[in-house]
Amino acid sequence: MACSTYSYLHLSHKFRYSLASSLFISKPSHAFPSTFTTPFPSPSHTPIKFNKSVKFSTQSVSVSATNTFTWDDVVRISQPDSVPHDSSDLSGFFQKVKICNRGSEKQSEFLPFVIEDQIAGYIHNGFANHLRRFKDVFILPQDNSYGGRIGSHVTLHPMLRTPDDRTNAVGDVVKCLGEELIPGIRNELYPVTSSFGAPIFFSLERAAAPYFGIKAYGVHMNGYVEKDGQKLLWIGKRSQMKPTYPGMLDHLAAGGLPYGIACGENLVKECEEEAGIPKSISKEAIPAGVVSYMDIDGYRYKRDVLFCYDLKLPASFRPENQDGEVDSFKLIPVTHVANVIQRTQFFKPNCSLVIIDFLFRHGYMSPEHIGYLDLLQSLRSGDCS
Amino acid sequence: MACSTYSYLHLSHKFRYSLASSLFISKPSHAFPSTFTTPFPSPSHTPIKFNKSVKFSTQSVSVSATNTFTWDDVVRISQPDSVPHDSSDLSGFFQKVKICNRGSEKQSEFLPFVIEDQIAGYIHNGFANHLRRFKDVFILPQDNSYGGRIGSHVTLHPMLRTPDDRTNAVGDVVKCLGEELIPGIRNELYPVTSSFGAPIFFSLERAAAPYFGIKAYGVHMNGYVEKDGQKLLWIGKRSQMKPTYPGMLDHLAAGGLPYGIACGENLVKECEEEAGIPKSISKEAIPAGVVSYMDIDGYRYKRDVLFCYDLKLPASFRPENQDGEVDSFKLIPVTHVANVIQRTQFFKPNCSLVIIDFLFRHGYMSPEHIGYLDLLQSLRSGDCS
Numbered sequence: 001m002a003c004s005t006y007s008y009l010h011l012s013h014k015f016r017y018s019l020a021s022s023l024f025i026s027k028p029s030h031a032f033p034s035t036f037t038t039p040f041p042s043p044s045h046t047p048i049k050f051n052k053s054v055k056f057s058t059q060s061v062s063v064s065a066t067n068t069f070t071w072d073d074v075v076r077i078s079q080p081d082s083v084p085h086d087s088s089d090l091s092g093f094f095q096k097v098k099i100c101n102r103g104s105e106k107q108s109e110f111l112p113f114v115i116e117d118q119i120a121g122y123i124h125n126g127f128a129n130h131l132r133r134f135k136d137v138f139i140l141p142q143d144n145s146y147g148g149r150i151g152s153h154v155t156l157h158p159m160l161r162t163p164d165d166r167t168n169a170v171g172d173v174v175k176c177l178g179e180e181l182i183p184g185i186r187n188e189l190y191p192v193t194s195s196f197g198a199p200i201f202f203s204l205e206r207a208a209a210p211y212f213g214i215k216a217y218g219v220h221m222n223g224y225v226e227k228d229g230q231k232l233l234w235i236g237k238r239s240q241m242k243p244t245y246p247g248m249l250d251h252l253a254a255g256g257l258p259y260g261i262a263c264g265e266n267l268v269k270e271c272e273e274e275a276g277i278p279k280s281i282s283k284e285a286i287p288a289g290v291v292s293y294m295d296i297d298g299y300r301y302k303r304d305v306l307f308c309y310d311l312k313l314p315a316s317f318r319p320e321n322q323d324g325e326v327d328s329f330k331l332i333p334v335t336h337v338a339n340v341i342q343r344t345q346f347f348k349p350n351c352s353l354v355i356i357d358f359l360f361r362h363g364y365m366s367p368e369h370i371g372y373l374d375l376l377q378s379l380r381s382g383d384c385s
Numbered sequence: 386m387a388c389s390t391y392s393y394l395h396l397s398h399k400f401r402y403s404l405a406s407s408l409f410i411s412k413p414s415h416a417f418p419s420t421f422t423t424p425f426p427s428p429s430h431t432p433i434k435f436n437k438s439v440k441f442s443t444q445s446v447s448v449s450a451t452n453t454f455t456w457d458d459v460v461r462i463s464q465p466d467s468v469p470h471d472s473s474d475l476s477g478f479f480q481k482v483k484i485c486n487r488g489s490e491k492q493s494e495f496l497p498f499v500i501e502d503q504i505a506g507y508i509h510n511g512f513a514n515h516l517r518r519f520k521d522v523f524i525l526p527q528d529n530s531y532g533g534r535i536g537s538h539v540t541l542h543p544m545l546r547t548p549d550d551r552t553n554a555v556g557d558v559v560k561c562l563g564e565e566l567i568p569g570i571r572n573e574l575y576p577v578t579s580s581f582g583a584p585i586f587f588s589l590e591r592a593a594a595p596y597f598g599i600k601a602y603g604v605h606m607n608g609y610v611e612k613d614g615q616k617l618l619w620i621g622k623r624s625q626m627k628p629t630y631p632g633m634l635d636h637l638a639a640g641g642l643p644y645g646i647a648c649g650e651n652l653v654k655e656c657e658e659e660a661g662i663p664k665s666i667s668k669e670a671i672p673a674g675v676v677s678y679m680d681i682d683g684y685r686y687k688r689d690v691l692f693c694y695d696l697k698l699p700a701s702f703r704p705e706n707q708d709g710e711v712d713s714f715k716l717i718p719v720t721h722v723a724n725v726i727q728r729t730q731f732f733k734p735n736c737s738l739v740i741i742d743f744l745f746r747h748g749y750m751s752p753e754h755i756g757y758l759d760l761l762q763s764l765r766s767g768d769c770s
């Protein structure tokens with residue numbers, strides 16, 4: 001494959017934006033608000049009462065628009081409002097869902113990526129142009145002499161019949177395209193399927209998944225402790241050295257689902273690596289549902305489905321990171337965590353969805369909250385198959 | 386309103402079938418299977434292992450095709466299989482979801498029921514013809530002289546401006562149509578809205594709700610006990626005197642959401658009436674999510690959204706029915722309840738959905754089960770707004 005002949009001179013604006021985004025240079029809509037307000041009280045086990053609107057709040061806290069906040073910032077912002085309010089406002093939660101589901105109006109810029117007559121992903125027109133020279137791997141729509149287009153989707157060359165053939169050929173293309181087009185190569189393979197549990201068409205480098213718009217699956221675990229009838233969540237703060245979302249808040253354990261490993265097994269592995277939780281404890285984690293989202297950002301189309309787990313931990317347990325990816329952990333009352341999600345963008349975006357799902361399942365949301373059904377539905381905005 | 390001039394002579398086959406159905410004369414697809422098989426083991430807190438298919442089962446139990454089963458039948462059928470199997474099969478659960486979601490192919494037989502430019506419900510063409518003579522209440526599509534149709538929806542007469550005007554006028558029509566067309570009048574009003582929490586257009590007799598295809602909301606509660614790390618559900622058996630689903634299995638407490646009462650308040654009321662649970666206990670019930678379904682059966686279009694609650698009860702608690710609607714209660718291990726749902730149609734159909742949702746949230750289902758995502762999604766098959 002003639003990698004060296006390829007030129008990167010003509011990278012589009014969209015691609016450059018996509019690069020910036022992957023390095024966590026947020027767009028304005030993603031920027032941290034410069035002012036946070038601190039609403040609402042938090043009785044355990046009873047639905048949270050939220051402020052109707054920020055205009056009712058009685059105090060405000062300033063935080064710089066970076067991800068260099070400290071645990072002190074988190075604790076300060078998480079506190080219940082000094083003046084409780086009766087009305088309910090879920091807008092901070094809706095905003096977090098929106099952040100994970102951008103660009104739905106740009107779906108028309110993507111071509112279906114079809115394998116064995118099934119849609120395996122979606123590829124941006126612009127990114128498809130970068131694939132055009134790999135004629136022994138991809139079949140792309142061609143412009144005909146009348147200015148029209150022959151074909152309406154991207155597919156693999158029919159000579160690539162087996163999953164291994166496809167994995168190797170597409171893997172070579174990804175290497176050729178290089179870090180500048182697909183940054184953050186991890187040398188970790190994701191399965192490419194039409195739906196979860198369906199036969200695997202081939203395996204694809206994890207960093208390339210959103211460029212091919214394949215569905216990616218993950219396991220996310222809320223680790224919690226129950227003390228005096230109150231639930232508290234163990235929250236991690238990601239290492240500043242992480243290439244993605246450095247310094248942001250995270251679950252106790254979470255990870256993408258690579259090729260060839262089952263959800264439960266992967267969770268046990270992540271628990272060990274990220275929080276030092278032995279299998280004797282992590283095997284008690286229960287699968288509790290799913291959230292999903294679809295996010296279009298430049299050339300990237302993320303279609304993620306996250307399996308949500310709950311693990312009730314002994315009060316004596318202390319997590320210890322093993323792989324250097326987590327800076328530190330803190331045990332925070334669930335209602336205070338909810339405040340942080342409502343008021344800030346401190347959490348890695350998709351973690352917010354999994355925690356909001358936890359809030360629903362554990363009775364912190366109530367049908368009496370305006371928008372209850374809409375918010376619940378929005379947690380599965382992506383193709384959940 | 387000239388009720389007495391109306392003739393019931395021309396009731397359609399569909400209407401007669403609808404009547405039979407409302408009296409719980411099951412169609413073949415609803416009939417109880419004459420033979421049940423008894424699969425699978427059930428460690429607490431770990432996902433259930435289901436048989437791949439009934440053909441693997443090692444024993445079978447015969448139960449007559451009626452709803453006159455006893456608790457002994459329930460207990461016998463609920464037992465774990467004597468030979469555990471590794472494979473997973475959710476087909477018995479899928480079947481219960483299907484039973485609540487019939488007739489989607491018949492949606493074209495219904496006309497939207499539009500109020501204030503919003504869809505409030507759906508009315509069957511045949512039922513709409515019964516409304517045609519109430520010209521001061523309903524505006525219906527008319528056949529023009531060319532054989533075409535003027536208008537494509539049913540609406541209320543523009544003179545009926547206020548909710549009260551509409552409630553009274555439609556209430557009079559329902560009375561006029563009588564028990565033969567709309568059986569089981571309860572003198573209980575349901576709110577008619579476009580979505581939950583939206584302004585109420587008017588209120589409608591509960592029994593008439595499916596004939597106007599309005600969305601109906603309810604609260605369903607799983608009452609459970611935790612003993613030696615194992616969860617057990619309190620299951621009710623409906624009185625044989627109940628007009629709907631007599632003798633069938635039910636939740637500890639559940640009920641439709643009438644006009645003018647909030648979900649939480651209604652749940653406390655139902656807990657008191659159905660199971661003698663004092664408010665001091667029932668106020669601890671937590672809202673935990675939602676299931677929905679849409680079921681077309683003759684003239685009836687049910688569009689139900691059920692708010693699911695969990696209540697963890699003290700081990701010493703014994704429910705006592707107050708209103709004569711429940712014959713008796715029994716405390717059954719969750720895994721055994723799951724067996725009953727998989728293997729029988731003993732449960733009132735919509736209760737199965739709420740219990741399957743409980744199984745998902747409490748870790749009795751696992752992503753490793755084939756069809757996990759499909760089953761989870763299917764629990765919200767109806768318009769969940």
